[in-house]
Amino acid sequence: MPFNLLVFACILYVVFLFAVAFIVERRAQAGRLGWLRSPLVYTLSLSIYCTAWTFYGAVGYAARSGLEYLTIYFGPTLVFIGWWWLLRKLVRIGRQYRVTSIADLISSRFGKSNTLGVIVTVMAVVAATPYIALQLQSVVLSFGVFASVTPDGMAPPDPERTAIWVSVGLALFTILFGTRNLDAKEQHHGIVTAIAVEAVVKLVALLAVGSFVVWGIADGVGDIIARIDAADLSAWQVEPGRWTGLIFLSAAAVITLPRMFQVMVVENDDEGHLARASWAFPLYLMLMSLFIVPIAVVGLDRLPAGSNPDMFILTLPLAEGQGALAMLVFLGGFSSATSMVIVESIALATMISNHVVIPLWLKLRPRAGAGDDLRAVVLNARRLAIAAVMALGYGYYQVSGGSAALAAIGLIAFLGVAQVLPALLAGLFWRGANKNGALLGLLTGFVVWAFTSFLPSFGPGAMLSEAVFSQGLFGLSWLRPQALFWTDGMDPMIHALFWSLTLNVIALCLGSLLTFPAPLERLQGAAFVNVFEGAVGPQRWARGQAEPEALLTMAQRILGEDAALALFQGAAREQGKDGFLPDPTPGFLDTLEARLSGSVGAATAHAMISQLVGRATVTVQDLMAVASESAQIMEYSAQLEAREAELTRTAGALREANEKLMQLSIQKDAFLSQISHELRTPMTSIRAFSEILTEGDLPPDLVMKYGRIIHDEAKRLTRLLDDLLDLSVLENGTVQLNLGMASLQQMLDTALTAARQTRPERSFTIHRDLAAEVIHVKTDADRLTQVFINLISNARKYCTAERPELRIVVRQRAGRITIDFIDNGKGIPKESQTLIFEKFARLTDANRAGGAGLGLAICREIMTNLGGSVAYLPGQGGAAFRLTVPLRLEKLAA
Amino acid sequence: MARAKPPLFLARAHYRRRRLRDAARLLPILGLILLLLPLLWTHGDRTSLSSGDVIYFFLVWVALIAVAAGFAPGLSKGEGTEEEED
Numbered sequence: 001m002p003f004n005l006l007v008f009a010c011i012l013y014v015v016f017l018f019a020v021a022f023i024v025e026r027r028a029q030a031g032r033l034g035w036l037r038s039p040l041v042y043t044l045s046l047s048i049y050c051t052a053w054t055f056y057g058a059v060g061y062a063a064r065s066g067l068e069y070l071t072i073y074f075g076p077t078l079v080f081i082g083w084w085w086l087l088r089k090l091v092r093i094g095r096q097y098r099v100t101s102i103a104d105l106i107s108s109r110f111g112k113s114n115t116l117g118v119i120v121t122v123m124a125v126v127a128a129t130p131y132i133a134l135q136l137q138s139v140v141l142s143f144g145v146f147a148s149v150t151p152d153g154m155a156p157p158d159p160e161r162t163a164i165w166v167s168v169g170l171a172l173f174t175i176l177f178g179t180r181n182l183d184a185k186e187q188h189h190g191i192v193t194a195i196a197v198e199a200v201v202k203l204v205a206l207l208a209v210g211s212f213v214v215w216g217i218a219d220g221v222g223d224i225i226a227r228i229d230a231a232d233l234s235a236w237q238v239e240p241g242r243w244t245g246l247i248f249l250s251a252a253a254v255i256t257l258p259r260m261f262q263v264m265v266v267e268n269d270d271e272g273h274l275a276r277a278s279w280a281f282p283l284y285l286m287l288m289s290l291f292i293v294p295i296a297v298v299g300l301d302r303l304p305a306g307s308n309p310d311m312f313i314l315t316l317p318l319a320e321g322q323g324a325l326a327m328l329v330f331l332g333g334f335s336s337a338t339s340m341v342i343v344e345s346i347a348l349a350t351m352i353s354n355h356v357v358i359p360l361w362l363k364l365r366p367r368a369g370a371g372d373d374l375r376a377v378v379l380n381a382r383r384l385a386i387a388a389v390m391a392l393g394y395g396y397y398q399v400s401g402g403s404a405a406l407a408a409i410g411l412i413a414f415l416g417v418a419q420v421l422p423a424l425l426a427g428l429f430w431r432g433a434n435k436n437g438a439l440l441g442l443l444t445g446f447v448v449w450a451f452t453s454f455l456p457s458f459g460p461g462a463m464l465s466e467a468v469f470s471q472g473l474f475g476l477s478w479l480r481p482q483a484l485f486w487t488d489g490m491d492p493m494i495h496a497l498f499w500s501l502t503l504n505v506i507a508l509c510l511g512s513l514l515t516f517p518a519p520l521e522r523l524q525g526a527a528f529v530n531v532f533e534g535a536v537g538p539q540r541w542a543r544g545q546a547e548p549e550a551l552l553t554m555a556q557r558i559l560g561e562d563a564a565l566a567l568f569q570g571a572a573r574e575q576g577k578d579g580f581l582p583d584p585t586p587g588f589l590d591t592l593e594a595r596l597s598g599s600v601g602a603a604t605a606h607a608m609i610s611q612l613v614g615r616a617t618v619t620v621q622d623l624m625a626v627a628s629e630s631a632q633i634m635e636y637s638a639q640l641e642a643r644e645a646e647l648t649r650t651a652g653a654l655r656e657a658n659e660k661l662m663q664l665s666i667q668k669d670a671f672l673s674q675i676s677h678e679l680r681t682p683m684t685s686i687r688a689f690s691e692i693l694t695e696g697d698l699p700p701d702l703v704m705k706y707g708r709i710i711h712d713e714a715k716r717l718t719r720l721l722d723d724l725l726d727l728s729v730l731e732n733g734t735v736q737l738n739l740g741m742a743s744l745q746q747m748l749d750t751a752l753t754a755a756r757q758t759r760p761e762r763s764f765t766i767h768r769d770l771a772a773e774v775i776h777v778k779t780d781a782d783r784l785t786q787v788f789i790n791l792i793s794n795a796r797k798y799c800t801a802e803r804p805e806l807r808i809v810v811r812q813r814a815g816r817i818t819i820d821f822i823d824n825g826k827g828i829p830k831e832s833q834t835l836i837f838e839k840f841a842r843l844t845d846a847n848r849a850g851g852a853g854l855g856l857a858i859c860r861e862i863m864t865n866l867g868g869s870v871a872y873l874p875g876q877g878g879a880a881f882r883l884t885v886p887l888r889l890e891k892l893a894a
Numbered sequence: 895m896a897r898a899k900p901p902l903f904l905a906r907a908h909y910r911r912r913r914l915r916d917a918a919r920l921l922p923i924l925g926l927i928l929l930l931l932p933l934l935w936t937h938g939d940r941t942s943l944s945s946g947d948v949i950y951f952f953l954v955w956v957a958l959i960a961v962a963a964g965f966a967p968g969l970s971k972g973e974g975t976e977e978e979e980d
Contacts, residue, residue, distance in 0.1 A: 070951055074929050077955065081962040082922030084915055084969060228945040240933045247929065275970035279962035286955050293948055 006146050006330065013331055014169065014338075020197055021177045021190035028189040036193055037269045039276035044196035045263045046281045047203075049076060049254060050288050051131070052138035052337035053410040055202060058289060060310035062296035071243060072410075073289050075250030077282040083274055086255065087264070089428055091274055093531050094265035098598035102261040102420060103351040106442075108602035109427040109528045110435040111521035117355035117603050119439070120420055123446050124258045124351060125389065126454070127416025128344055132393030133400060134409045135337035136163050138310075140397075142333050145314050146326075163397055170341050171390040178346040179382045191342060192267050198335035203287060205332025209313055210291020212325055213298050217316075224294045231297050245494045249411065252418035258347035259340060266347075341390070349385035354601030357381035362608065374557035378600060400458070412457050415497055419445035422505045426512070431525045433508065434517035441508030445500050448484075453496035456481045548581040550612050555592060558599050558608075567595060589613065671839060678720055682713035723854045727839070730861035737865065739889060742781035744817070745773040748808060751788030758793040767807040775812060778888040783862050787870070790855045791821045791881050798879065799825035815887050820873060822880040833872045914968045921961060928954045
């Protein structure tokens with residue numbers, strides 16, 4: 001294939017990416033992102049984990065060490081399917097506190113310490129440099145592959161010139177789209193989308209080559225399996241130490257790599273996307289590695305001995321004469337390299353500008369005026385940083401000569417950034433982790449990593465002398481870079497992994513346990529660890545002496561004039577003020593700091609505001625205030641709840657009382673109409689007969705008859721009035737009781753005699769147990785007898801049996817006596833049983849026997865006054881009433 | 895007065911969601927065990943690797959992805975109610 005065509009395709013591809021990024025940026029500015037903010041784009045952007053190292057290197061890795069290449073994907077797979085453990089919290093914190101980079105996260109968590117930010121930045125840059133060099137190298141190598149098979153005499157490209165051109169091109173692209181604006185959230189939609197496109201190209205290219213190898217060269221899946229089994233790969237042995245260690249290492253790296261943090265946390269638009277990515281990203285990784293082994297096996301089989309296995313994926317299609325496929329693969333590899341370099345350099349540039357350049361700038365020009373636009377400084381710092389990072393990568397590529405196997409460099413970089421992991425995990429889950437611990441841990445891990453892994457990677461005699469390798473640093477045999485503490489014979493990679501992380505964790509724990517954190521650290525620790533509880537907000541500013549105008553000037557320097565004015569105006573309006581200058585309340589200062597930290601990082605934003613507010617730190621008193629504030633809120637809400645419960649109770653009671661009142665009113669009305677009816681009936685007949693009498697000329701027998709009727713009716717009236725009077729006295733509880741000892745038997749005798757007057761024509765059989773009735777009761781004998789008479793009369797009146805019988809059963813139990821009156825009539829229907837004790841309650845007119853229906857009501861009142869009760873006893877074969885009276889009634893206190 | 899209790903089926907859904915979170919937490923541990931398992935049988939006298947190993951790893955991988963995909967919708971649904979962090 002003509003080399004020119006290759007370059008042309010390359011440029012065309014880059015222009016296409018430019019266009020994608022450009023269009024998306026435009027749409028983002030117009031707020032029309034739509035599906036571009038979907039979980040799909042998020043997942044695809046995560047694929048920058050798969051760099052050129054993966055694209056080219058995996059096959060080489062597989063050809064050299066068998067299945068070990070899988071460990072690089074297993075770690076991230078486990079981290080993502082276990083997103084509920086860590087990633088969820090990480091993303092939540094990143095969004096809540098507008099974290100701009102992993103250095104910002106560490107610095108912010110440990111008391112907004114810029115020192116920590118600088119350390120993490122330096123570590124990240126050092127670890128990333130070889131990695132960027134690796135990408136350049138892979139692009140150069142892939143160009144070289146095409147050049148070497150060019151038959152038509154095109155001059156093979158000079159690797160150095162290629163590397164320079166690629167570096168410059170990438171730097172330009174990144175600067176163009178990565179530093180267009182200083183967003184409050186540090187998001188770059190254009191670049192993320194371009195990367196998603198590149199992710200698709202990578203995947204398609206790899207799957208295409210894989211399919212070609214499996215179904216084109218080999219004879220389907222069965223054949224490939226046979227070839228794998230037949231391949232003489234005695235080196236394909238899984239070493240337990242390396243296997244486990246590398247899974248752990250890749251899991252750590254996917255969390256701490258600056259570029260992964262950038263796309264995973266900083267560019268995250270929606271926490272819900274993480275749920276989708278939790279399986280979609282592992283799926284992507286799985287597809288990426290699916291065809292690696294077949295390609296490696298077939299490559300070893302078909303290609304001449306000594307060809308670079310890192311380039312099998314490219315040389316195999318070329319050797320088979322598949323130019324178009326090779327072009328696709330080339331673009332895929334190009335995508336892998338460029339996307340990684342772009343995002344990595346953006347992430348590093350953010351860190352460098354926020355943690356190194358801006359703090360320095362502020363220190364040099366602490367009180368610059370309004371005209372001093374800090375945004376330009378920040379953006380220029382980032383542009384320079386991108387160029388510098390790229391230059392470093394290029395420099396490393398030049399120095400290392402691009403000879404080392406890709407996989408080795410990648411692992412060294414992984415281990416470098418993994419040193420941040422202990423501080424990160426401790427910061428997220430252990431409130432006791434403090435700044436000193438983090439500082440010690442990071443420094444220890446970094447130094448050990450540099451000594452055991454990074455510096456030795458240049459080879460003996462390059463960075464570390466031969467003597468150091470064989471005899472140890474300063475001649476101390478326990479300080480040999482690949483045998484710390486005399487641990488000879490370990491795999492160098494695992495040796496470095498083990499010692500750097502172990503010592504890192506030990507230093508972190510010791511530092512945290514032995515030193516005491518500053519109040520701001522404690523506050524941030526609580527806010528980060530308990531981010532889901534939301535109980536502790538971030539730091540609160542006490543109302544300081546800050547001039548709103550000075551704050552506005554500063555905000556303009558960072559956010560830009562329009563954004564700052566809008567922010568201040570909004571805050572002023574919320575406080576109910578006109579104009580652009582809100583009061584510097586704690587709430588407003590918090591908002592302002594959050595906005596600023598989205599642009600320049602938490603540490604810088606904090607430093608800038610505290611400069612104006614005039615207080616550098618939070619004090620212990622502030623901590624106590626925050627604690628007591630939340631305690632107060634909780635107490636207050638508990639009080640509110642109690643009060644609410646009380647109110648509900650009161651309302652319930654009121655409702656009941658109201659219902660009772662309504663009932664009483666209805667009862668009263670019914671009572672009045674009943675009373676007037678009862679009074680009018682005898683009155684009417686009295687009036688009628690007395691009128692007849694006054695007319696005279698009546699035979700004497702008629703006069704006598706009418707006179708008797710009038711007399712009877714008057715008696716009935718009197719009785720009714722007596723009853724009413726009696727009832728009202730009883731109901732009011734003002735009745736006078738004559739307490740004394742009385743024989744129950746005597747009372748019953750009296751009552752039976754008296755009741756005989758009622759319907760004397762009927763003969764009743766009375767069953768009594770005289771022996772049981774020999775009881776002396778202390779009560780009001782007259783009143784109790786009155787009740788007896790009433791009940792017996794009722795039985796005489798209403799019992800419908802042919803041969804009426806009445807049983808009187810007396811029992812004594814536990815200081816109370818029960819007396820049952822049971823007849824053999826048809827009893828009282830169930831639905832009426834509760835009614836009979838009400839005033840004027842008579843069951844049917846047929847049974848009306850001259851009473852007013854007050855008898856049982858009076859009985860009930862008497863029994864209540866006597867400390868007992870009367871109740872209807874169902875199921876006795878007739879009407880049955882049970883009286884209960886105390887054996888000895890004591891005078892009530894009332 | 896006590897707060898109105900949610901109906902029984904809601905409480906049940908809530909319970910299910912909690913257990914789903916437990917399952918989501920356990921999944922990577924199970925995955926790690928499965929991925930480390932071959933260390934036991936590839937160690938002894940066998941020196942080279944067979945296609946069976948490759949197939950085993952990819953099957954485990956696909957299974958883990960499938961289970962995680964099954965968990966994800968249920969997990970993100972309960973995302974709004976964070977107050978009940980157990």
